[in-house]
Amino acid sequence: MSDSSPFAHRLEKLRPSTIREILKVTAQPEIISFAGGLPAPELFPVDAVRAAADFALQKYGASCLQYGPSEGFRPLREWISAEMATRGVTAPADQVLVTTGSQQVLDLVGKAYLNPGDVVLTENPTYLAAIQSFQALEGEFVPVPTDAGGLIPDAVPDLVRRHRPKFLYTIPNFQNPTGVTLARERRARLAAIAAEHRLVIVEDDPYGQLRYRGEPIEPIKHWDAAGLVLYASTFSKTIAPGLRLGWTVANPEVFNRLLILKQASDLHTSMFDQTVAHTYLTQTDQTAHLNRIRRAYGERFGLMDELLREALPAGYTWTKPDGGMFLWVTGPDSLDSADLLQEAIAHKVAFVPGRDFFPREGGRNHFRLNFSNSTPERIREGVSRLGELCRVRQAGTAPAAR
Amino acid sequence: MSDSSPFAHRLEKLRPSTIREILKVTAQPEIISFAGGLPAPELFPVDAVRAAADFALQKYGASCLQYGPSEGFRPLREWISAEMATRGVTAPADQVLVTTGSQQVLDLVGKAYLNPGDVVLTENPTYLAAIQSFQALEGEFVPVPTDAGGLIPDAVPDLVRRHRPKFLYTIPNFQNPTGVTLARERRARLAAIAAEHRLVIVEDDPYGQLRYRGEPIEPIKHWDAAGLVLYASTFSKTIAPGLRLGWTVANPEVFNRLLILKQASDLHTSMFDQTVAHTYLTQTDQTAHLNRIRRAYGERFGLMDELLREALPAGYTWTKPDGGMFLWVTGPDSLDSADLLQEAIAHKVAFVPGRDFFPREGGRNHFRLNFSNSTPERIREGVSRLGELCRVRQAGTAPAAR
Numbered sequence: 001m002s003d004s005s006p007f008a009h010r011l012e013k014l015r016p017s018t019i020r021e022i023l024k025v026t027a028q029p030e031i032i033s034f035a036g037g038l039p040a041p042e043l044f045p046v047d048a049v050r051a052a053a054d055f056a057l058q059k060y061g062a063s064c065l066q067y068g069p070s071e072g073f074r075p076l077r078e079w080i081s082a083e084m085a086t087r088g089v090t091a092p093a094d095q096v097l098v099t100t101g102s103q104q105v106l107d108l109v110g111k112a113y114l115n116p117g118d119v120v121l122t123e124n125p126t127y128l129a130a131i132q133s134f135q136a137l138e139g140e141f142v143p144v145p146t147d148a149g150g151l152i153p154d155a156v157p158d159l160v161r162r163h164r165p166k167f168l169y170t171i172p173n174f175q176n177p178t179g180v181t182l183a184r185e186r187r188a189r190l191a192a193i194a195a196e197h198r199l200v201i202v203e204d205d206p207y208g209q210l211r212y213r214g215e216p217i218e219p220i221k222h223w224d225a226a227g228l229v230l231y232a233s234t235f236s237k238t239i240a241p242g243l244r245l246g247w248t249v250a251n252p253e254v255f256n257r258l259l260i261l262k263q264a265s266d267l268h269t270s271m272f273d274q275t276v277a278h279t280y281l282t283q284t285d286q287t288a289h290l291n292r293i294r295r296a297y298g299e300r301f302g303l304m305d306e307l308l309r310e311a312l313p314a315g316y317t318w319t320k321p322d323g324g325m326f327l328w329v330t331g332p333d334s335l336d337s338a339d340l341l342q343e344a345i346a347h348k349v350a351f352v353p354g355r356d357f358f359p360r361e362g363g364r365n366h367f368r369l370n371f372s373n374s375t376p377e378r379i380r381e382g383v384s385r386l387g388e389l390c391r392v393r394q395a396g397t398a399p400a401a402r
Numbered sequence: 403m404s405d406s407s408p409f410a411h412r413l414e415k416l417r418p419s420t421i422r423e424i425l426k427v428t429a430q431p432e433i434i435s436f437a438g439g440l441p442a443p444e445l446f447p448v449d450a451v452r453a454a455a456d457f458a459l460q461k462y463g464a465s466c467l468q469y470g471p472s473e474g475f476r477p478l479r480e481w482i483s484a485e486m487a488t489r490g491v492t493a494p495a496d497q498v499l500v501t502t503g504s505q506q507v508l509d510l511v512g513k514a515y516l517n518p519g520d521v522v523l524t525e526n527p528t529y530l531a532a533i534q535s536f537q538a539l540e541g542e543f544v545p546v547p548t549d550a551g552g553l554i555p556d557a558v559p560d561l562v563r564r565h566r567p568k569f570l571y572t573i574p575n576f577q578n579p580t581g582v583t584l585a586r587e588r589r590a591r592l593a594a595i596a597a598e599h600r601l602v603i604v605e606d607d608p609y610g611q612l613r614y615r616g617e618p619i620e621p622i623k624h625w626d627a628a629g630l631v632l633y634a635s636t637f638s639k640t641i642a643p644g645l646r647l648g649w650t651v652a653n654p655e656v657f658n659r660l661l662i663l664k665q666a667s668d669l670h671t672s673m674f675d676q677t678v679a680h681t682y683l684t685q686t687d688q689t690a691h692l693n694r695i696r697r698a699y700g701e702r703f704g705l706m707d708e709l710l711r712e713a714l715p716a717g718y719t720w721t722k723p724d725g726g727m728f729l730w731v732t733g734p735d736s737l738d739s740a741d742l743l744q745e746a747i748a749h750k751v752a753f754v755p756g757r758d759f760f761p762r763e764g765g766r767n768h769f770r771l772n773f774s775n776s777t778p779e780r781i782r783e784g785v786s787r788l789g790e791l792c793r794v795r796q797a798g799t800a801p802a803a804r
Contacts, residue, residue, distance in 0.1 A: 044467045
């Protein structure tokens with residue numbers, strides 16, 4: 001962008017989202033897409049939401065269509081407060097801010113903390129739309145070293161001293177894109193390090209309820225005696241993303257700032273969606289519904305994992321998440337996953353190349369596979385197509401496009 | 403805020419919204435509130451929305467609960483495109499971006515254009531939450547001179563030369579807070595001046611459909627051959643605000659930037675609200691519904707105007723809008739409307755003092771009255787209470803709180 005551009009500097013930082021372009025291509029039904037981060041629509045509680053919408057409009061009438069408080073619909077905030085207790089976090093309803101999806105939490109947090117050039121510590125790779133959101137506020141990214149147990153807390157103090165980050169952004173459960181989970185002892189340690197260094201932690205937990213094996217682990221916020229952790233979550237994976245309902249829990253000082261920014265951003269979140277969701281949540285057996293989702297996603301992960309073992313040639317490895325919607329493939333050094341995607345689309349299968357998840361460089365020989373949004377039949381066919389491409393590539397020749 | 407504040411500079415600019423505090427007080431049902439900018443809930447199409455929700459969930463099933471395109475639900479964008487034609491604006495559906503209320507348009511426009519210290523030209527007073535939204539992006543405000551015909555276009559070129567504003571923000575129909583409408587010939591002239599000076603205009607039109615007398619006037623965008631006008635509107639006044647559905651029309655270059663920022667802000671607007679609204683709009687006679695609202699608001703304005711003539715002492719004047727939801731009272735120079743509000747609340751009636759609508763200073767002897775959200779009975783009682791306070795004040799003594 002030239003100096004004569006009428007637009008703000010922040011737009012120079014924002015790179016166009018290649019994932020959006022991928023998703024447009026993969027919207028064609030003949031393409032088997034492991035690209036999107038979509039939950040399984042066949043598990044959405046459509047009939048229960050329909051009943052809840054009907055009931056909410058009868059019960060609340062015009063008030064669920066009127067302007068509402070920027071904080072959110074009080075009964076929903078109370079429901080979330082009780083839900084947080086089951087996750088191991090004491091969060092009075094007064095500290096719960098309802099947002100337009102948990103994506104909005106990232107926007108509000110960025111607005112609350114980031115001046116141009118301010119540093120955010122993140123996992124590397126990390127959530128694509130978090131990168132976009134913080135880049136839109138001209139934040140810079142510094143990666144925290146990670147291993148199979150998630151980010152390494154003892155690497156944080158040195159990064160804090162060197163970069164004076166405004167906050168650390170992490171997805172502790174079944175991370176997007178890697179599927180890695182932050183180990184329990186590291187969560188306690190990270191909370192302690194945050195307290196010692198007055199480091200704000202933004203804990204993004206969209207997938208925690210999607211655990212299909214192993215024991216749940218308390219959020220980092222469970223150990224947050226210092227009140228430095230902003231916890232964010234969403235109903236996108238437990239009810240449905242089309243409602244755009246998320247929330248954050250923050251200490252009162254931070255809450256009040258987020259609230260003013262929320263009001264300036266969209267006044268408040270849809271009262272209709274909030275009253276319908278609250279009605280749904282109180283009328284339906286959530287445990288049974290979540291267990292159905294967990295079972296289905298666990299089966300889909302298991303199937304994909306098994307098929308990848310048969311389909312992918314030597315030199316490919318991938319993560320084995322205990323929940324969530326994604327696994328992360330690492331290919332040989334020679335792999336260019338953006339190239340592979342072009343071939344894959346020609347062969348009617350898709351994924352997201354690793355590059356998009358790295359705030360700076362990296363990711364060339366990686367790609368992300370989503371297993372929640374494809375039926376077992378399509379997982380079989382898609383992995384078969386993908387495996388063939390990788391095997392032929394490894395053998396040095398490309399198969400003809402079908 | 404001290405240098406050691408962990409928060410971003412933009413928070414130093416944002417003053418807490420006193421209107422929020424007022425609205426909390428006035429939520430008590432015994433207070434007659436002319437404060438909020440709320441439409442009349444008894445005119446919300448609750449039953450039709452209920453039928454539309456039921457129909458949409460049957461027709462679209464899981465797809466109206468899934469993630470959707472950041473641009474918006476295509477059939478709704480097409481409906482809006484057709485609606486724009488009836489307002490005198492050619493807007494292909496590809497140039498229509500659906501937003502989370504029209505408030506979000508202000509956030510996106512601010513993000514697209516404003517670097518810290520950049521200037522926005524506005525009417526003075528102007529919409530409170532526009533001030534907040536642009537202040538959250540560290541914009542500065544320069545007022546454009548106005549009179550009873552709205553802002554004065556010929557004053558703009560000099561302001562452009564002196565301040566190099568990023569855009570001019572205006573509410574041409576039944577402005578908030580004054581109720582003033584920008585004259586037709588000024589709209590054409592403003593579009594011409596914008597073209598000559600390459601000035602972007604943000605035309606915020608939430609109230610245009612609420613005209614209860616006189617002839618509709620085409621938006622400024624009608625004359626926008628240069629593609630410099632971003633037009634924003636909303637379903638908050640024509641369906642209901644609880645759905646949080648607004649839109650903007652922008653040229654392709656601007657549209658693409660707003661779209662990336664929209665995605666970073668909340669991914670997309672509720673698919674549920676969008677499909678329900680679209681179903682409602684295509685199943686219901688909009689003209690009949692809008693005529694009911696227009697008639698009711700016209701009657702309420704007429705009643706309030708008549709009662710104010712009897713109730714307010716000499717030295718008070720007010721605007722006579724041809725539509726919308728607000729009128730604007732100017733008191734004698736001695737009036738401090740913030741003081742008056744304290745007394746008024748003690749007497750169970752409320753309004754918004756003028757101060758909040760001025761980006762810099764001003765407004766002390768003004769206040770805004772909303773007439774859309776009170777029944778005729780409450781308008782009678784509320785104006786009577788308010789008039790008594792003003793008369794007693796004028797006479798130099800305060801009545802006892804009831």
